[in-house]
Amino acid sequence: YTLTLTDANRREIGKKEVRTNEFGSFTSEFVLPSGGLNGEYYLKTKEGSTGIRVEEYKRPTFDIVFAPQEGTYQLGDSLRVKGTVKTYSGMPIREVPVKYTVTRRSYTWLRLFNYDETLLASGSVLPDEAGEFTVPFLLEGEKAANSFFTYQIEATVTNAAGETQTSVTSMAAGSRSLLLSAKIDRLICKENPGCAVFLAVNLTDMPVNVAGEYKLLPIAAANSSAYAGMFASNVETSLSAWQSLPSGAYKLVASAADEQGRKVDYEQEVVLFSIHDTRPPVDAKIWYYPIQTSFDASHPASFLFGTSEKDAYILTDVCSGNRRLESNVWHLS
Template sequence: MKIPLSTSSDYTQFSPALLSYGADSLWTEDLGNFYSRNNQPQQPESRPRWHLFLYTDRAIYRPGQTVYFKGILTETIRAVTRPFTKHGVAVELKDVNGQTVKTLKFTTNDFGSFHGSFVLPTGLLNGEMSLQTQYGSQSFAVEDYKRPTFQVAFEPVKGVPVLRQEVTVRGTATAYAGQPIDGATVRYRVVRRTFWPLYGRSIYGNSRPEQEILSGTTRTDSAGGFAVTFLAKGEVLQQSKRGGWAPGYVFEVTADVTDAAGETRTGTQRVSLGTEALTLRLELPELLNRAQLPTPRLISTNAAGEAQPAKGQLRLYRLTPPTRALRPRLWERPEREALSQEEFKRRFPLDAYGKEDNDSTWARTLVLTQDFDTDKTPLLPALQTALATQTPGRYLLEATASLGAAGQPAARTEQRFTLFDPTTTTLPVPTANWFVPLQDSVAPGQTARFLVGSSQEGARVLLEAEAKGETLHHQWLTLRANEQRVVAIPVPAALGETQLYVHLTQVRDNRLYTHMAPVQVATPPAPLVLSIATFRDKLQPGQKETWRVTIHQTDGKPADAELLATLYDKSLDIFRPHDFAAPKFYQPYFPPHWPGTATSGRRMGWSCSTDTLPHITRLPFATRI
């Protein structure tokens, strides 16, 4: 079969074509296009790339202060990054106008690093200054700031705050040296913002984005504490327009604290309140490998989003899916069915009738009941142990907890997931299209493993793998009905560190199923273990102190390493936060060549689907937020 092509130096485009086989024919108007491999690099660049990571001891300075800095220079050749040693580097101090103030020259050591300092000149314009090199730069602020002496912080909202009741927010004013700021004047203001969970309305709910509900003045006590109590009242809502939907609210408390010396510092606390006093959230993957089960988590929070201990019960249900695999719909489910279920099944045996493909309508069987207490731990190790004994399939996990307060409904959450086992040879659920990557990274010379399966007898599946623009694996698979098969793709040791793309393609019953799974090919790094031998968290002004840090390998042997550490005034973070950014090394990127593998749509008259579980079609939200 030949398909007309329209080619150029940049891409290839398929022209419309008429495909015929016996009495069947298909007219294709658009088969898409793809960029030519000839324009993409086939090998990592052999020319070296250099990058300098510059770090300063602070993010803001006064004129006349000293800037301490350290640089780490790296060299990348053929996707391998190493320290660039014994190399000269010139560091220039640039002022706010980009003029060079001073230049220092260094030679990198055996770790590719160097360090030095600049004394900032006085008499220049304040603003953004920088350290510049031919390999990288780092900027910082120079200002005549007044160092803050105290800070204002709010405590997490405790208890179970709810709407239409009083909420108390507590804060403290504390000097950076540790002593409380007592007798300070506190001017506070509470504003309310409204948001709706539906489109068609402003995020704040009306033309008034915020509304002040309280303001006043108080003083800090002997411990530097203060409290603001307000009535968490919502909007006066009209019935019928929202059909039962209720808004959420954010109450923002702002406190300006002024001490005896006249210094003022501000603190802000946001309290988010909805209609539910207690919220439960399950943290569990959609796909669970029975051979490598993570520990599930259950998070319980109050209406303000703060941790709230809760006791309740877990219920695990096994869902009963349709006995046959259903192909994905080409359009949305109709509101009304024109045919009876028997007539529909006779005419369209491969398609879902009504909500048959929605797992919320499947029959459920209770298989497990457990108690939980998030006050002890949010982890659910007992559930992890119980899941290891369950049969692969589709499950529903439900968690409920009661507040014990009159008039408050019980909190409830649920999550559906598929439990599978790579050691079994049968599918966990009926599906025409089953593909699960068993790992997202692999070392050179090892194998990447995937699960492939189909409920259809004799399903033909094309499995291909590519890296650096070249095809590494090409294999046609023929599957038995309900077979789950482990496919191993060897990764050559000479491939080095790169990205491996695995493609799965299947055409069945007028549907096109495609998957693309990226696998990172990299050698796992050998982590270093850092321990602090001595550390004192309280010192006197002017006191000398020595901190001892030990660095060794995972096997306990001393590590040949270099450490970067700094000591700076934490109070300056109020002007400009300071942190060390983790180094990011250059890695060549080879995008997959296959067009349309990462999207869903219709091509060549078939429906393209990249869903992990194509047998499940979720309906629009039917619950209220």
């Protein structure tokens, strides 16, 4: 391809011959003339073109920074979003209005669809002596089980010299204020159960420190609890007490509450087993668990393999690259 660069007056200022790689892309570079015009420049080939905006660079003298929105919140809550206006040398900017807008968009919990955008609030506030300002607004929106809203707060400041800077922050709210999950293996070997981490975040993925409780319910008897314990969010919780439980499938049910006492739950299935079990802990045509995958001449690799089928013949091959080292037939029942 021939790649051509034209300036704001559509005059050609550069040309390069390029060839695409195996992925259909190419790279090239141009040096813009120091005395060139500002405006819309274009990169063109016979197959298409794209524009780039060229402007004179002016180093900003101040910045607007929003503070992270911590804690939990949901629809109907009143929030006060804080920020600061300071020069890059750290001096606060005072007595200059901060103009703001708050807009809302609605989504589903799958985060796939954006339905509309609504302006909720606009106005201006003055920074204090430290350059700090606060934007108050209400998390408005209809509560629905399968939807949530994002709120975008935009702040704009123009200083005495006429320089304008804008900053944007966003947050989310819905019928839930807290999201709970667990970082835990699905297959848990009782000889080395390790730890679990119960993760709690608000709708902008900021960690939230809460205390909660969890239960292990046998899948075969889901109404009875095999074990109950407590956890602190976002730190490791030891699972050593699970070593004495029978092998099998369990439902892990965790629950916690946000600062307003609103409850949130999380469920996940886990399977407990022992390396001394004589059969798979759950019904499975193929049961596999790696014990040792790093090996050398004195430390062999090892794994557990089993099946719930009767009179099953298992063919195994040990290969190194394209070379077969060993073949075996196992009879399991």
